[in-house]
Amino acid sequence: MTDIDLLPREHEEDLRASVRRLFEAESSAEFVAGLYDDPTADTSKLDRAWAQELGLAALLVPEELGGAGASASEAAVVSEEIGRAVAPVRFLSSAVLATTLAVHLKAQSLLAGLTAGERFAAIAFPATAARIDSGIEIAVEGGSATVSGTVPGVIDGVGADDYLVVAGEGVDTVVVRVSAEHVQAEPFLGFDQSRQLADLSFTHAPAEVLGHGLDAAAAVRAAEILGRTVLAAEQAGLAQRAFDLTLEYVKGRRQFGRTIGSFQAVKHRLADLWLEVSQAGAAAIFAARTAAASEAGEELPDEAELCSLVAGSYASTAAVHAAEEAVQLHGGNGMTWEYPLHLYLKRAKADEQILGHSRRQRQQLAPLIDLPTA
Amino acid sequence: MSTEQQRIDDAVAAAAAATTDAMNDSERYGVLYDHGLAWVNFPEGCGGLGVSTSLREYAAQQVAEAGLRTPPRGSNTIGFGMAAPTIVTYGTAEQKLILRDIYTLDTIFCQLFSEPGAGSDLAAVATRAVRNGDGFRVTGQKVWTSGAQNADMAILVARTDPSVPKHQGLSYFLLDMHAPGVEVRGLRQITGEAEFNEVFLTDVEVPEANLLGELGQGWKVANTTLNNERVAIGGGTPREGGMIGVVAGAWRANPEYRDPLLHDELVRLWVEVEVARMMGERLSQKLAAGQPGPEGSGAKLSFARNNHELTGLELQMTGVDGLRYDTYAMRRPSEYSMIGRIPGYRYLRAKGNSIEGGTSEIIRNIISERVLGLPGEHRVDKDVAFKDLPK
Ligand SMILES: Cc1cc2nc3c(=O)[nH]c(=O)nc-3n(C[C@H](O)[C@H](O)[C@H](O)COP(=O)(O)OP(=O)(O)OC[C@H]3O[C@@H](n4cnc5c(N)ncnc54)[C@H](O)[C@@H]3O)c2cc1C
Numbered sequence: 075m076t077d078i079d080l081l082p083r084e085h086e087e088d089l090r091a092s093v094r095r096l097f098e099a100e101s102s103a104e105f106v107a108g109l110y111d112d113p114t115a116d117t118s119k120l121d122r123a124w125a126q127e128l129g130l131a132a133l134l135v136p137e138e139l140g141g142a143g144a145s146a147s148e149a150a151v152v153s154e155e156i157g158r159a160v161a162p163v164r165f166l167s168s169a170v171l172a173t174t175l176a177v178h179l180k181a182q183s184l185l186a187g188l189t190a191g192e193r194f195a196a197i198a199f200p201a202t203a204a205r206i207d208s209g210i211e212i213a214v215e216g217g218s219a220t221v222s223g224t225v226p227g228v229i230d231g232v233g234a235d236d237y238l239v240v241a242g243e244g245v246d247t248v249v250v251r252v253s254a255e256h257v258q259a260e261p262f263l264g265f266d267q268s269r270q271l272a273d274l275s276f277t278h279a280p281a282e283v284l285g286h287g288l289d290a291a292a293a294v295r296a297a298e299i300l301g302r303t304v305l306a307a308e309q310a311g312l313a314q315r316a317f318d319l320t321l322e323y324v325k326g327r328r329q330f331g332r333t334i335g336s337f338q339a340v341k342h343r344l345a346d347l348w349l350e351v352s353q354a355g356a357a358a359i360f361a362a363r364t365a366a367a368s369e370a371g372e373e374l375p376d377e378a379e380l381c382s383l384v385a386g387s388y389a390s391t392a393a394v395h396a397a398e399e400a401v402q403l404h405g406g407n408g409m410t411w412e413y414p415l416h417l418y419l420k421r422a423k424a425d426e427q428i429l430g431h432s433r434r435q436r437q438q439l440a441p442l443i444d445l446p447t448a
Numbered sequence: 449m450s451t452e453q454q455r456i457d458d459a460v461a462a463a464a465a466a467t468t469d470a471m472n473d474s475e476r477y478g479v480l481y482d483h484g485l486a487w488v489n490f491p492e493g494c495g496g497l498g499v500s501t502s503l504r505e506y507a508a509q510q511v512a513e514a515g516l517r518t519p520p521r522g523s524n525t526i527g528f529g530m531a532a533p534t535i536v537t538y539g540t541a542e543q544k545l546i547l548r549d550i551y552t553l554d555t556i557f558c559q560l561f562s563e564p565g566a567g568s569d570l571a572a573v574a575t576r577a578v579r580n581g582d583g584f585r586v587t588g589q590k591v592w593t594s595g596a597q598n599a600d601m602a603i604l605v606a607r608t609d610p611s612v613p614k615h616q617g618l619s620y621f622l623l624d625m626h627a628p629g630v631e632v633r634g635l636r637q638i639t640g641e642a643e644f645n646e647v648f649l650t651d652v653e654v655p656e657a658n659l660l661g662e663l664g665q666g667w668k669v670a671n672t673t674l675n676n677e678r679v680a681i682g683g684g685t686p687r688e689g690g691m692i693g694v695v696a697g698a699w700r701a702n703p704e705y706r707d708p709l710l711h712d713e714l715v716r717l718w719v720e721v722e723v724a725r726m727m728g729e730r731l732s733q734k735l736a737a738g739q740p741g742p743e744g745s746g747a748k749l750s751f752a753r754n755n756h757e758l759t760g761l762e763l764q765m766t767g768v769d770g771l772r773y774d775t776y777a778m779r780r781p782s783e784y785s786m787i788g789r790i791p792g793y794r795y796l797r798a799k800g801n802s803i804e805g806g807t808s809e810i811i812r813n814i815i816s817e818r819v820l821g822l823p824g825e826h827r828v829d830k831d832v833a834f835k836d837l838p839k
Pocket of ligand 1: 558
């Protein structure tokens with residue numbers, strides 16, 4: 075373990091401010107709530123704004139491949155803001171998961187479109203799986219392949235330009251790219267409409283092989299580590315926001331002639347929640363800085379994986395807890411459509427399942443910390 | 449390497465050159481103190497180099513690598529964790545001389561704060577310190593005083609003015625535990641032994657020079673101690689440093705403990721402890737210089753809860769062995785370790801973690817009021833002269 079610097083950095087705080095401004099303008103609570111009433115509402119303007127105008131699609135692409143050469147640390151800052159605004163953006167699916175795969179596989183032509191923010195990619199895996207493996211078969215013949223099968227509940231599965239499909243493990247790992255016209259995507263009304271899921275089917279879909287064997291396995295692992303790390307930051311950002319809204323509310327709402335925040339039962343719940351939310355934030359930044367150090371070759375991937383699982387398993391339950399407490403402490407208002415809390419609760423509860431629920435992540439963590447099951 | 453790190457390296461090299469094989473422990477520790485390596489963040493002349501608090505760990509590593517022996521972890525905990533930071537903040541030049549003896553373990557400290565009528569409500573202490581010529585005469589009863597039987601000195605909070613509201617009439621003293629009128633009686637605790645005591649103070653003479661901070665400022669001075677106490681209890685451990693290391697180690701070493709139904713709970717607690725460590729790390733980087741603030745209290749809350757849960761899990765995990773106890777005999781341990789002995793002892797002792805140094809409920813009050821800015825508890829006694837309060 076190297077020493078990880080956890081202090082805020084000026085350029086990251088500038089980045090945070092510009093992302094926050096964008097979401098305040100383009101992704102208000104009303105806008106997000108509107109996606110539940112009109113699931114077909116167009117979010118592509120918002121995606122273009124962060125991807126192209128703010129250039130965030132290029133964030134995780136190294137400079138020599140035409141990108142911004144930033145790290146997991148910057149991506150985590152963006153993701154915290156996404157969580158804070160429950161923004162319906164393709165950041166995790168395209169700019170983090172797919173882009174990391176493409177970078178590690180040196181998939182130049184795919185990367186060109188992704189980096190420019192002109193194309194978006196999705197990885198075909200069930201959102202709740204712990205690994206980004208598609209679970210379907212890829213038939214490889216030389217440099218080309220065909221894909222057949224269905225993958226349920228794919229994150230941002232509708233509207234992507236490219237689909238990446240991963241199959242197999244270790245030396246048998248294969249990663250291919252299927253373009254949108256060969257994929258049937260059926261979006262469904264989600265429990266959480268701020269992250270659109272879709273069922274995908276592939277019928278002998280022609281595919282380009284991006285990588286196979288151990289190199290592909292390493293790329294998949296890198297994408298999973300980064301994905302979990304960035305998702306943990308989103309959860310930490312969401313938790314912090316739900317907490318802040320609640321703290322503000324209990325300071326203003328009066329009952330029995332005093333603010334409800336003066337009741338000890340409420341104060342103690344918020345003290346505990348503050349601790350949990352702060353710990354989630356610390357774990358998220360620790361994981362992000364560790365992932366950045368690992369990508370830079372200054373830290374072992376094992377340590378980055380360990381930290382991603384620590385942060386992921388902790389922040390996912392902290393976010394749900396913060397959103398649940400927010401609803402409770404807002405009383406009847408917490409149950410309304412008008413207050414934004416339901417957006418936080420739905421996103422947090424869905425996020426909790428993404429890339430594996432916390433028990434699954436702890437099961438993945440156990441061998442890394444040498445705590446065997448049997 | 450920063451200039452501060454360079455200064456630490458230079459001090460370590462000088463201390464190594466000044467240390468000889470013939471020296472006893474006290475002399476060795478004295479060399480470290482004289483080279484500013486006792487508490488590097490303290491000012492020069494007080495056992496420090498005046499460098500950032502965040503370099504404490506770096507300095508500890510350098511000292512260890514140079515093969516210089518340091519006081520064993522857990523010795524003089526109150527001296528190190530509470531008395532020293534308070535003395536360095538409020539002490540006179542003369543009072544600061546005692547810092548060296550604290551570090552060399554020649555002066556062991558205990559903490560005379562709590563009383564039968566003043567626990568969580570520390571500001572309600574009734575022990576009186578009455579002016580007496582050039583000094584004070586102290587009378588009263590303290591309780592739960594850990595390690596009083598081995599202590600040479602105490603940090604003491606006593607009432608110097610009962611005619612003003614309770615927070616205003618307190619003063620903070622350094623008290624000689626060997627002075628006439630100090631009587632220590634062991635108080636047997638849940639584990640069988642007596643780690644803490646009742647301390648009876650009857651007309652104990654305390655010279656003026658032992659008043660720490662100003663007369664009537666005892667509450668403010670005591671809060672420096674308490675903030676440091678909470679950090680000393682809660683923070684600054686490496687990965688798997690505390691109880692988690694013991695429990696995870698037992699799991700690894702004993703395949704028969706590996707009940708699959710307990711596995712997730714163990715990993716969850718591992719994560720809890722690790723996440724608390726990460727938060728402590730982040731906080732200490734932020735607070736790189738200066739005193740710990742109320743945020744540090746959060747560490748104590750996690751620590752207490754995690755220790756409760758970990759020791760409870762360990763007792764379950766170890767099956768019948770968990771139900772074997774080593775001894776409930778009344779003993780007076782000269783030192784104790786939270787993680788020593790057996791699972792049953794650890795389970796029982798850990799219960800104190802949410803009581804000593806401010807109960808978890810009091811910590812939640814502190815967080816909600818001082819970190820979150822929520823209204824204070826309803827108080828009937830705040831503006832009433834202490835002598836007029838119902839007892
Ligand atoms: C192992 C151990 C070692 C100790 N060592 C020392 C020592 O060396 N020196 C020393 O001075 N003291 C020491 N103490 C004493 C310790 O600081 C006190 O026990 C503690 O502050 C609680 O005070 P109390 O025991 O009077 O309990 P009380 O204050 O009576 O508390 C009883 C219960 O009421 C709750 N409560 C009290 N006030 C409030 C409130 N405002 N809001 C909500 N809940 C409240 C408490 O949280 C607790 O659950 C030690 C204690 C232990 C257990």
